[in-house]
Amino acid sequence: MTGDDLKAMLLATAAAMDASKDQLCALDGEIGDADHGIAMSRGFGAIRTALDDLTGETPTGVFNAAARAFLNEVGASSGPLYATAFMRAAAILKGKETVGANEARDIVVSMADGIAKRGKAERGDKTMLDAWGPASEAIQRTTPQSVLEVFKTSAEAAKIGAEETVNMLAKKGRAARLGVRSLGHRDPGAVSAALILDAMAAHLEENS
Amino acid sequence: MTGDDLKAMLLATAAAMDASKDQLCALDGEIGDADHGIAMSRGFGAIRTALDDLTGETPTGVFNAAARAFLNEVGASSGPLYATAFMRAAAILKGKETVGANEARDIVVSMADGIAKRGKAERGDKTMLDAWGPASEAIQRTTPQSVLEVFKTSAEAAKIGAEETVNMLAKKGRAARLGVRSLGHRDPGAVSAALILDAMAAHLEENS
Amino acid sequence: MKTKKIINHGDNAVDEMLEGIALAHADLIRVSAASPRAIVAQHGPRTGKVGLVIGGGSGHEPTFVGFVGKGLADACAVGNVFASPPPDPILACVKEVSRGAGVLFMYGNYAGDVMNFDMAAEMAEMENIEVRTVLTTDDVASAPKNEIENRRGVAGNFFVFKAAGAAADELMSLDEVERVARHANSRTFTMGVALNPCSLPQTQRWNFDLPEGEMEVGMGIHGEPGVKREEVKPADEIVDEIMDQIFAEIPARQGDSVAVLVNGMGATPLMELYIMNRRVQARIGDAGLVTSGTWVGNYCTSLEMAGASVTLIHLDDELQRLIDRPCQCAMFRVG
């Protein structure tokens, strides 16, 4: 996977975020402020704009551009969290011209690390980390043979993780003020995390 | 009909206005500000309070008390219009201890006159005058034999008059700004006028 | 469906509101001993000054009661919701503010208000207090140009009262204050749209019905129907429709000044009003006019109605001076 392939994958993810906008806003309305779908679709929309003229860039360059674009478009909670995630991925890929199975694993792991560092959430706090964390762990437990396999494995784990947030008591983010009223609802950030990984895997599958 | 009988008739009318409150507000909502039922029920409510301790008063005294109470409670358009109507009735009954058929006719006629003078509306302007006017005319065309007959005849004419406002273009009051959009709706003030006369007639019938 | 309100009982809403107002703004206003519905400026009335009495129905707050104070109205008679005050509190206002220089009544042109204020004026004259009346008629949607005297007074009250209040504060004579008031009114134009209805505290039912996606153009500030119903359009198109109507009324020449009020009807967020203001100012610039003074906010409301109006006052040097003159009211101030 070259920088341009990575760009294509991010563009496909942007389309998925547009398609999920309403669903994510509705989820966020249950325990938050109903804007998570807007944040994600605006953020990935900004990535789309930023990457538009960018060709022949390294994977690091692509992730750095994505980080800047996302951060300045979104703000909110998701802005710094995903910006940090992308910056971490950019850092870990420094010097690499292409992304193979190992680098793909590094991307997922470093994105999850970045989100954890920036948000200071723990697993079980009912945040996007409850999708990114399981994804990172799942991919570290296996020895993936292809980039596609990395994202498929991550996406599956993230999806399960996101579903499990339904039974968690929120400890971080807006929903943390709801106490037991946060129970029974999935965390919108965890759901969007699973959708991102799923969109990436689907894009790779279609283009493999 | 003594002053006390007159008082009883006004109290019965107050009850009728309470019962019609919602209907009159809904009618006023179509072409006005949706408060006519409130104005009428508050106004007659104030009359009820004012007349409560009043016994053995002359018909003039009863109408004067009603005028003052209605005016200061209601304001709005109906306040001065009905206050003036009651004051006119009070004036015409001056010196009379009881109300017979002739005096009853004078009441209806003078109330209609008072409303016409105060509001400066013409017949056909789609106002309460389109109920009080026909009532006054109807009662002047006949030679009623009893108080009951006066109010029955008036009530019938007022009812027809109120129905006919549906086809009138409003020229006075709030609805006057609606132009053709005032067509197709009955005037709330005309409807309440008919209801007042009807309540008076019904009260007399029950107590005759 | 019963609408939701933070009230105790609908019948007491106005009186309890006034108690809350008096408690909040005791430094600026007081309740007349003669009537709980007559609100008087602490620092307004004084010898040689024309007494300015405004008033009307409740439910438009901060109009009318919020405009009582030094430099604006000396007193306000407060009616029930959407109902003119009766003569009694109006007369109480007259007596509170009359200082020998005469009294000016100013209020919106509605049948109920005219009848009640006229009765109060007659009573005042019986006590040898000279009373003049100027009706506001700024709502361009409420009657054609050749029937200006039939138009309603709406949010433009703001500018007309302000100009007259400043004139009185400058100790102009009754003749002069009346002249200023008529002049300001003749140069003030408003048009509005409603997106959602209001409901009265006593009925807690929507006063009218506005289906999904529709708005009422040119509606009154009591929820009276306007000139037409349209689908909700983008903000710029709404403003353009309003500005076209207003510009058709203003005989302004290139370089003339206007002041602007973008007014919310109660439930429309400031965000939307400022989005409207962006377009209003663009249109003023395109017309070759100059804005000197912009107010954006809820100045003349219709309970919880959603919607907005735009008012322009076509200034001249005198009006500019009067609009800019400081005033200090319970819910509004300049300078």
Place this chain on the structure above:
Amino acid sequence: MKTKKIINHGDNAVDEMLEGIALAHADLIRVSAASPRAIVAQHGPRTGKVGLVIGGGSGHEPTFVGFVGKGLADACAVGNVFASPPPDPILACVKEVSRGAGVLFMYGNYAGDVMNFDMAAEMAEMENIEVRTVLTTDDVASAPKNEIENRRGVAGNFFVFKAAGAAADELMSLDEVERVARHANSRTFTMGVALNPCSLPQTQRWNFDLPEGEMEVGMGIHGEPGVKREEVKPADEIVDEIMDQIFAEIPARQGDSVAVLVNGMGATPLMELYIMNRRVQARIGDAGLVTSGTWVGNYCTSLEMAGASVTLIHLDDELQRLIDRPCQCAMFRVG
């Protein structure tokens, strides 16, 4: 059902609002050349003065941007609707207001704001500008007393920003301004109720569902659910429920002074807020406290949400002086 709004396109609502604001209030504020989302006071920043930077998501107008001006905030970073501003406009604010005496960040305690403002603070420090941060945490409904640091900042921002803005205007040092801000925050308590939901310009769908006859107690200013749902009660009972919670937090002694904010969430008429104020003042009197300063109106809104909150700040001599100190902002002033 699509909610009705006077906007052009939801994605442009915030930027168009800011254009409208800049046009309306050019005498008091300006847009930073470095970022269209950084709004700076015309007469605020000056040598020797701590720069006060506030900010947060849009949709709460006049909070935050309306509180920029002489004597209050020097600059405001403006986020998307209900979304913290990104670090860029925050950093632009810092550079606009930094005059060597340091910069204080003040904003409501939300995860998104904390992350973005902290990133901006790190960037500022890399440019050798000292930045301190004070979070507002006045919402008593958002966490128990032993977790005050987890509480949200809501309408009480008003008093906390005002006190800190006045302290900076008095040219107190960064240490002192920070102390005042923390002190004011520790003595400011708010609780609110929502009667009807809000909707975002981009979704035009109700953010949450509030069935007929029900209200949400202790909700957040972004429509976040509160502590419980109840049937809509009479105004006095609603106020009593709020005041009981607030009094439980205030260690005030007989004769102590408080200032009061009765705040509308956007769609609640002034009439209802003043009806609430009547009871608020009665409760304050019953508690043996003295009100010195009452504000009633839409100061911290949630778009078109219906509802209201009550804030009390427990004053001492210093806070009284600071709250009373004149300030002149685009949408608010004192003195």
